[in-house]
Amino acid sequence: MRIDVLFAPHGLELHKPRGLTVAVVDVLRASTTIAYAIDAGADRIIPVASIEAATTLAMKLGEEDVLLCGEREGKRIDGFHLGNSPQEYSQADISGKTLVLTTTNGTKAISMCEAVKEVVVASLVNVSAVVEYLLAAKNRIVLVCAGKFGRFSMEDALCAGMIVARLRDSRDNNLDLGDSAGAAEILYRANSIDPLALLRDCEHGQYLGSLGFEEDLQVCAKVDALSVVPVVRQGRIRRSESRM
Numbered sequence: 663m664r665i666d667v668l669f670a671p672h673g674l675e676l677h678k679p680r681g682l683t684v685a686v687v688d689v690l691r692a693s694t695t696i697a698y699a700i701d702a703g704a705d706r707i708i709p710v711a712s713i714e715a716a717t718t719l720a721m722k723l724g725e726e727d728v729l730l731c732g733e734r735e736g737k738r739i740d741g742f743h744l745g746n747s748p749q750e751y752s753q754a755d756i757s758g759k760t761l762v763l764t765t766t767n768g769t770k771a772i773s774m775c776e777a778v779k780e781v782v783v784a785s786l787v788n789v790s791a792v793v794e795y796l797l798a799a800k801n802r803i804v805l806v807c808a809g810k811f812g813r814f815s816m817e818d819a820l821c822a823g824m825i826v827a828r829l830r831d832s833r834d835n836n837l838d839l840g841d842s843a844g845a846a847e848i849l850y851r852a853n854s855i856d857p858l859a860l861l862r863d864c865e866h867g868q869y870l871g872s873l874g875f876e877e878d879l880q881v882c883a884k885v886d887a888l889s890v891v892p893v894v895r896q897g898r899i900r901r902s903e904s905r906m
């Protein structure tokens with residue numbers, strides 16, 4: 663099983679996307695929010711890249727059971743029902759609802775994986791479930807870090823490294839780690855004791871802290887708090903029918 667990591671969401675075309683399983687990682691906070699929303703019973707999440715696309719799609723779908731969700735600069739978008747704080751999704755009644763979600767980096771990274779056969783959404787809160795899914799897929803894997811404005815972000819690299827480390831610890835003898843996967847694993851093994859400290863210290867964690875989202879950092883750092891695997895099919899994110 664070949665594993666590569668993209669530390670920012672470009673370069674996927676170099677990996678012949680059609681034959682891949684991709685895990686998109688946006689620890690702060692889109693991937694974590696998606697995991698919480700699916701866990702809370704959202705029927706489907708439709709990730710879109712822009713505010714305009716989100717509002718147009720929501721109007722087309724009609725008001726019933728559709729919620730407009732997302733952030734810009736970390737804050738809820740004016741007129742939207744929900745922002746991008748995972749805690750909102752465990753508290754609001756979203757069961758059976760369609761969420762149209764747009765975030766600055768996370769939903770863009772997901773949208774960029776359109777040509778990929780199989781895409782899942784990964785974060786620290788569902789890392790073991792994602793690893794089980796990837797092992798069962800027995801496919802070439804690319805971990806795509808959403809990053810920040812197209813650049814590297816520490817928290818996504820940490821999560822990618824944790825996934826790589828757990829795949830290695832699974833003792834699957836067919837693992838073939840690319841150098842990028844090896845680099846992510848080294849970063850993770852150096853920080854594995856305290857992910858929360860890293861989330862507080864990284865660029866986007868500092869920014870979210872300054873907006874008053876310290877509790878979100880704690881939620882996003884809770885490794886394996888959930889066992890859901892959000893899967894993207896035909897532009898819709900739903901709970902995976904377990905292959906475990």
Ligand code: MLT
Binds near residue numbers: 688692693736766769
């Ligand atoms: C993003 O997609 O850029 C993030 O999830 C931003 C955030 O923390 O809300």
